[in-house]
Amino acid sequence: MEKLLADRKGLPPRSFLGRVFGADPLTPDNYPWYKGALGEIAVGQILERLGPEWTVLHAVPVGAGASDIDHVLIGPGGVFTLNTKNHTGQSVWVAGRTLMVSGKKQRHLYNASHEAARAAKLLTRGVNATVAVTGVVVVVAPKSMTVRERPSDVAVVTDRRLLRWLSDRPNVLTPRQTAAITAAAISPGTWHRSPPDVVDPALLLYEFTRLRSLVDSARRRRAGWILALLVGGPLILATLSAYF
Structure with missing residues (x-):
């Protein structure tokens, strides 16, 4: 946004x-950002329905530049970075390390894996203990999604199945571990070398x-x-x- x-x-x-x-108020360059914002809003509204044992962070600035992570989740089921992709009305196909949208190969799996690894490194440093992070690609409102082979290090779910998928995760963190990771995650300095000013x-x-x-x-x-x-x-x- x-x-x-x-x-x-x-x-x-x-x-x-x-x-x-x-006449369309948006320029062609605006549309990818507009569509992405709609997807992140939709997923954000879904995540609001998680229980109080979960902490959800949105649009987390990370690194030294302008990169961010769409959503970071911390709860009994673990730590997750969500990469939201709005592919409304499009066909999505997944097999191992390949994800295609309407027949075109995308880098969603690589990006989600990279975000998770980056978050794991930063949170591990912040907690001073190993933190495992799972990368998740959340596909918003696809026409269809076919998974021939599940990726080995990244999960791919639709927005409709996201809550069920999260609720099915086994508990891997104790309340004490969850609290420690949450404390590190809510500190902007954990994620960014020079945290930007927060926009209302x-x-x-x-x-x-x-x-x-x-x-x-x-x-x-x-x-x-x-x-x-x-x-x-x-x-x-x-x-x-x-x-x-």
Whole structure:
């Protein structure tokens, strides 16, 4: 959300005719960030339904640059880094080290594995004890997902099955271990050499909600105009043919 809203600063507003005819408020460069934000919001809402024994962190800045981890989970079932991918309406195929979306190979498994290894190293340093972390690719609203062979070091689940998958994990951490890892995880210094200033999440969500409303409204307007042309076009042609 933060990246999307920052990129939109300075863009000229849509013209009056653009608003009337439903011109898209988003540029082509905006769409990957917009789609990603929708996916992370959807998964975030699902994670809110976890019990109080779980700690959930969102958009965790990590390293020395602008990288972040979509979601970090800490609970009795272990520590997990979630890499959310919004592939609404697309077919996903998984076999071992390969994940394809609509027939195109993606780096989701590699990225999830790298995030988990990175988190394990940082949390181990923060706790001063070995912390195992499991990387998870969460596929949001796919048309279908076929798993021919499960990856060896990364889990792949859909958003619909995420809570069930987490609840099925056996307890591997004691309350004391969970508390120690949580204490390290909520410290920004554990993750980032120079933790960035925290942007008010409520303000980000408010601005994104406004933008989402504009995008949805523009989409409805375009659909309305297309429907009007489909219905009205033949009527206009029939009327004209009656006179000519």
